[in-house]
Structures are given as C-alpha cells and as structure tokens.
Amino acid sequence: MRAAGACETVRQVSDWDIVLRGGRVIDPESGLDAIADVAIEGDRVAEIGPGLGPGRAEADVTGLVVTAGFIDLHSHVNTIAGLRLQVLDGVTTALEMEVGVQPVPAWYAAQKKLAQAPALHPVQQAMLDEQALQCGYCYNGMIVKASELLSKAPDPSEAQIRAAMNGHICRCGTYPRIIQAVQRASRAMAGAVR
Ligand code: FES
Numbered sequence: 001m002r003a004a005g006a007c008e009t010v011r012q013v014s015d016w017d018i019v020l021r022g023g024r025v026i027d028p029e030s031g032l033d034a035i036a037d038v039a040i041e042g043d044r045v046a047e048i049g050p051g052l053g054p055g056r057a058e059a060d061v062t063g064l065v066v067t068a069g070f071i072d073l074h075s076h077v078n079t080i081a082g083l084r085l086q087v088l089d090g091v092t093t094a095l096e097m098e099v100g101v102q103p104v105p106a107w108y109a110a111q112k113k114l115a116q117a118p119a120l121h122p123v124q125q126a127m128l129d130e131q132a133l134q135c136g137y138c139y140n141g142m143i144v145k146a147s148e149l150l151s152k153a154p155d156p157s158e159a160q161i162r163a164a165m166n167g168h169i170c171r172c173g174t175y176p177r178i179i180q181a182v183q184r185a186s187r188a189m190a191g192a193v194r
Helices: 080-088 104-115 122-129 139-152 158-165 175-189
Strands: 018-027 032-041 044-049 058-060 065-067 070-072 091-094
Touching: 080 091, 122 139, 122 175, 139 158, 139 175, 158 175
Parallel strands: 018 058, 018 065, 070 091
Antiparallel strands: 018 032, 032 044
16 A cells, blocks of 8 residues: 555546545555545555545545555454454454464355354354453353353353353453353343343
C-alpha cells in the first residue's frame, strides 16, 4: 500500500475503480494510521488521502479498518466467533504456527459447516453472552464438555459443573464465567433464561 502522493504518475479520477470512504486506514509498511479515503485501481491501491475525488464505485467504510491485512503468525483463535473478532482488528490471515499446519481441506470444510449452522448452540451462545472466553484457546474443549454435561444433567449444580469441567485448563483463568455460561446455557436449553 502506498501513501497519498506517492504515485509517480498522475491519474485521472475516472481511472479509479472504487473509492473507499472514511475508513481507518492502517499500513504497517509506511506506519500510516489515519482516517482517509482509499482509491483502488485494478488490484492496486492508487491513492490514499482525505477527500479524494469520485471513483466509478464508492463504498462508505466509516468505522471499519482498511488495510492490506494483518497476518497473525501465532493465533489460537480457531472459531468463527474468534475469527470475527480478529477481523475487526484487521487480521485477515490467522495462522497457528506453534504445532505445524492443520490439514487444510478438512479445516475449510469444518469452517464452512460451522458458518452454515442456522444458529449457535446454546452453550456457544452462553459463552459469548457471559464473555467467558478471552484468547479462545480452550473454547472447543469447554464447549464440547459443557454440551456433554448438559445432555446428561440438564440442570447441574455448580459442584457438578466443576467436576465435569475438571481437567479442562483455561490458561486465561475465566473459570467463574465459564461456570456462569454453563448455568446460562442450562436455563436457555430449559426454555427460559433465569
Ligand atoms: S480463554 Fe484463554 S485459555 Fe481459556
């Protein structure tokens, strides 16, 4: 991405395919971090700056991050909800490089299936509602274990929840909220949020 005024050739505004208006433009290469317009021509950024002229198409991106995309080389976020949060920060490529590469076709197939799910499972929704997860590393195990518990004990006591979840480590230490989330999911699955 090139900063405003860096183009060697003066272009006619009609050359711009699209102008993105009013986004927070972040360019790690140049250090740019500002509210600006971005003109795109073909597959390249043609101009960046405030108050650019019209393009053949326009998009109001006020409140959004406009960036070439950040690559997170060490991300434990591997859920749709977590990936959505990362996109809000401009992360377009989240990689878990700690233990190698997952089977890529299988990973995409799983994400596609999750994305097509009509609604979140009550346990997933409760985890979000209670803000029970921070980094999300323990997310999958917590969800599976809590779902298993609720299938066997629809209205578990706190002691039952603690016993069932014992052994699932949350390095962020969100255990109180996880317990609240399981209780919330229990109420939701019973048909009423108590
Ligand atoms: S939310 Fe980070 S490990 Fe549980």
